[in-house]
Amino acid sequence: MSLSKLVLRSMKKNMKHYYLYFFALIFSVTLYFSFVTLQNNPEVLSTVQQSGTATAGFEAATYMLYFIILFFVLYANHLFMKRRSKEVGLYQLIGMTKGLIVRLLAVESILLFVGAVVLGMLAGFFSSRLFAMILLRILEKETFVAMTFSTEALQQSIVVFAILLVIVLVQMAWMIYRVSLLSLFSAAKQADERVKRFSPLQMVIGFLGLVLILYGYYASTKLFDINNSGNLFLNMIIILASTIGGTFLVFRFSVAFIMNSIRLKKNGHLSVHDVLALTPIMHRMKSNAKSLTLITVLTGVSLGIATLAYISYYSSEAHAHSSVPGDYILLEDNDQDFLKKLKENNIAYNKIDYRLQGVTAAVGQLIPEEDQQEGNPFYSMEGTIYTIPLSDYQQRVPEASVSGNEAILTNYGGYMEAMFKLEKDRDIVVSAGELEETFHVVDIQKESIISGIVTGGPGGPIFVVSDEVFEKLATKSDLFQFHKQTTIMLKSKSDIELAEKLYKQTIGSGVISVRDSEGRTMKYTQTSYEGERQENIETLGITIFTTAFLALAFLMTTGSILYFKQMSEAEEERASYTILRKIGFAEKDIMRGIYMKQAFNFGVPLIIGLLHSYFAVKSGWFFFGTELTTPLWIAMGCYIALYAIFAVLSIGYYKKVIRESL
Structure with a gap:
């Protein structure tokens, strides 16, 4: 032949x-x-x-x-x-x-x-x-x-x-x-190692695996703590190693030991469901531990990356609002031609003028004392914080009120608020030139009102002080370049398309020049809220698409591997099903044990993978966006649904094998 x-x-x-x-x-x-x-x-x-x-x-x-x-x-x-x-x-x-x-x-x-x-x-x-x-x-x-x-x-x-x-x-x-x-x-x-006996050492090693996983979870919550000293990269490696190593030990020792303990408690009175579920899982754990660990880690990594990407995309509007807290922001009376164009085209808008004055302060003074660690330089690190008078702020928040040296800390959000929790009813010392004042912070608000260009980035804090205190600071301080911001908000969003065209016509490249007190010229790129949002959508949209595509590939790969492995095991166990059918067991009796087995093979890696991704995402999600819960639940829901599809396919294949076994 x-x-x-x-x-x-x-x-x-x-x-x-x-x-x-x-x-x-x-x-x-x-x-x-x-x-x-x-x-x-x-x-x-x-x-x-x-x-x-x-x-x-x-x-x-x-x-x-x-x-x-x-x-x-x-x-x-x-x-x-x-x-x-x-x-x-x-x-x-x-x-x-x-x-x-x-x-x-x-x-x-x-x-x-x-x-x-x-x-x-x-x-x-x-x-x-x-x-x-x-x-x-x-x-x-x-x-x-x-x-x-x-x-x-x-x-x-x-x-x-x-x-x-x-x-x-x-x-x-x-x-x-x-x-x-x-x-x-x-x-x-x-392929699978048959476990013949269990020792106390296995129980200890399995318990160690759980401890390693819990330590990894705990360490992840402290990864970006300002009081957490040490090398960030090294800490990440330690968390990753303890989590992966703990996962392997749990699958290799803990699961088999738990299954054997359940079997021993039954004193030899095992039902067909136990034989088809507990025993196969217990006796296949050496080979399965490697594959299940790999699948669990891949699930956690892919889900974590996809969730962070989706958090960024989901928060694109919030990011834009943090940078441009209004439809349009004009600095230092620049682009007055834009306002003329709006009037010429009968586009109605509201306008708020904010006067700005910089002071020097260490915002770390507002961190609760129990969270402060001795020797950490952050609490005394000074930086530029702008102040605005109460009368200007009341145009946005009419009910706001301060008197004397009281102050409201606002514009404080994003990753700054997540990493550095500040406490109200605390005093903070500020300086403006030779003048030094002590503000008593009566309230802390997250709402963005001042452009990220002014504050040096989204989430930069702003002090709201009384008009008298603001005038006193203005006479002493001449260190900072921004003195005015005009916030424009259109009354009708249907005018946004025309307004965008007028804005691009009047501001040109969007680069503005501001001279500071020392005569230096500083250049800043100015954009509208819609322009900022569109830029975020385009950048983050491509990111979420590619990460979602790769996550789908990871998910299909891990799900298919589990499915293929169950198909192989079903073929190996075909003779056992033939014997069970011949001695009188019905298909539904055998399938109950199969349901338990598939619940473990698909459910346990998925649950542990979801936990891995949750703690990984929760440790630093605030660097990527402003919302955690909704993107996380949506991403997890997609993974659970697709894993459920593979589990149903696997059960269907087992049912086919069982029917053909007689």
Whole structure:
């Protein structure tokens, strides 16, 4: 029989095994080709070219996606070869050399790859338009997206998957040459270590794993504490190592020990549900510990990154408001032509004029005493804080009131407020030139009222003082360059489009020049709220799209690995189901044990992964946005839903195997 006929017969016989591997290949090609086609879409290119960081982000995401695909395909190929190990052993028994077997399987793999690449590219070509529409929707771009075929994406994909094919062939040849004939007939049953006895040491090590995870969670809450001394990077490495190491120890020792303890408490009276759920989990933990740890960590990392990206995108409007707390901000009476244009075009607006005067103060004086650590220089570190008179502030907050040396600290939000909790009813010493005053802070507000240009960034604090105190400070201090801010708020948002055109016509490049008291010229880029929001949407929109795409790839990879592994275990346990059915157990009795097993295999990695991502995100989310709860719940909800789909598919496959076992 010729090699070609042997290949065709082998492929026909192994069709039930090939569909699993074939799906993995098609899925990988579809993801990659759709992503690289998306990058060459004219509508997307016209958007991305405006941002060099976006282009770099796309390129980095492409390399990351290829790494995910490489890992996924190599695992699927390893599982596929494991399921065909007995067949390879039979080939050797009838006299075929290992070299001939490698050639046979290599031809099969090449045919599979060619078919998968063709089908995957077709699927990727059609899905790329959908992804492009989603991206442009995220960027709030109203553009028609046409079906485009990119020869550059085609060439890149062919080269990438040709390299992947070579790697797969090397893996396959290595697996065949390195194993003995005897081991091929038992390879499908050797992957998991059978735990024969449990010792107190295992309980101690398992408990240590829980302690390491809890320590990692606790340390993450203190990572950005101002009193937390030490190297930030080193602390992050320690948290990562303790969390990952603890996860492995929990899966390797704690779970098996708990399952064995439950079994012992039953005094040998095990139901069929226990046999099908507790015992398989307990006896497979060495191999499963590695894969479940990897899946848990990948879930936590991908979910954490996706959540942080979504927090940034979700908070884009809040970021814009922090930088531009009004529809338009005019500094130092600049751009008065803009106000004339608004009047000429009958655009109604409200205007608030804020007078500004800088003082020097150490805001750390307002941190609660119990949170202060001796020797920390932050509490005495002085910086520039602007003051505004009460009469100006009352245009925004009419009910506000201060007298004497009382002050309201406002404009204090963002990561500053999250990291440095300030306390009201405290005194703070400020200086303006030779004048020194003590303010009694009666209230602290988060609302942004002064531009980030003035405060040096979003969340910079502002003191509201009485008009008398403000006039006293103004006569003594001449150190700071900003003295006035005009906030413009349109009465009707329907005028925003015309107002934006007028604003761009009058301010030009948006660069303003301000001279300080020493005669130095300072240049600042001024923009509108809508312009700032659109810039945030474009930058963060591309970020959330690429991270969500990679998170989807991670999720599909980890979910598929769990699904493939459960399919393999179902095939290994088929004989056991046949025996159970023959002695009288109904399908629903067996399936109850399967439900418990799948709840563990999919639920435990997901729950621990969600906890990992929650504490990772909570440790520093305030650097990325202003809202945690909603983005976090939405991202977690997507992950739970997709994991549930894989669990349902796995249960469905078990049900099919059980029905066919009799």
